[in-house]
Amino acid sequence: MAPAVRSILDAARERPGGDSRVAVDDARSLPAAFAAAEADGRTPVVAEVKPTSPTTEGETDRDPVELAEEMVAGGAAALSVLTEPEHFGGSVENYERVREAVDVPVLRKDFLVTEAQLDAVAADVVLLIARFLGDELAPMVEAARERGMQVLVEVHSEDELERAVDAGAEIIGVNNRDLAALEVDLGTFERVAPAVPEDATLLAESGISTPADARRMREAGADGLLIGTAIMDGDPRENTTRFVNA
Template identity: 70%
Template structure:
């Protein structure tokens, strides 16, 4: 893992908690729902492919969302979400593997497990369709990528700059997310995606993450090359109900 020096204290605390978390004894095996196919279906229906995120709280939001995560997930799908992201990190995001299980049973779209996975055993906590690997925090990215795929997972590999993108591509990533949030200070800048996107090969599926709340921001990321968008706070804490907040973003290029 890269040095945690320079990370926001909240992020360093999250990593400490991840390292201390008990690891499962049994290995999972998954038959996943196809993420890329879900994006293609959204495109063919005239929708922007959106991964909508069920996130009770985070270090950058105030309070905790007490609504039923399963109901939120259904509302997101009703609003046109192509896939869902569910936080399973418990200490800082209020997530759980049980929430992911409940959500995945309730919907028919791919579900991403959003967590800080640092070692192979962390993959075995719960079945999901997609797992997140954050380049900065994984020592052996090729090994983790292979281990995830061997279990049946699809993998979203998250990067923050061009150097991390190179590591992701060298490891064999075929779905890459560019996070607009700087982990050093937790500030969001959409120019992050715009600076990295031109270096992503055409055959790699590219996801823009963080800082997307308005249709104009969604359209901006799409113009910069995003095949899909990952949106959390902009949907669950937007100006309307969750279904309408999702719909506003999935139709952002057609308004």
């Protein structure tokens, strides 16, 4: 892994979890939100509220709720909110405020490595990264579902995809960013997507910078697109609409 990624993982291992077990009885369905967007003629986009990132320059001090509301107004089917504090400037408080303010599913984007960390906030959907979790992936998927959460399992290769499927993943994201060199290759999604089970909800993540990239990922089989920097840079509402109409 790249040093920046190793630093993120090391910090994640030290981060405590919640004080008590959470239960989510009103999780908003990500697959249903994608279906609704499709029925409305929109490309299903998960727009990411990202204060900063080790892979991009600069940061924003805009209120996360304002950003989220603009993205939803621009047509986002769902949102992703960073809760990782050390490297991305996120927080569970930001997540809670955004989820309260919008009516679409909200993904908790973080680097979760222990079951207790699931209890930091009640989430519609949580991200679990296959490479970070190894043999703990299946227990973490089960633990999240026991709490009423949906799970987006992120993979980078066919080997990781196989482990995700074995763990019971129903929502799968293929990340185009290589964790070793932090380089982006949209061909990653195109190579891995054909092996994804047809009944899974499939997302393309990272490196989607233009509407042409969005169309390319959709043609390769993406049910939805997770887009961060390209929406955050500039006007979030206008940028979201560009991708929604791709």
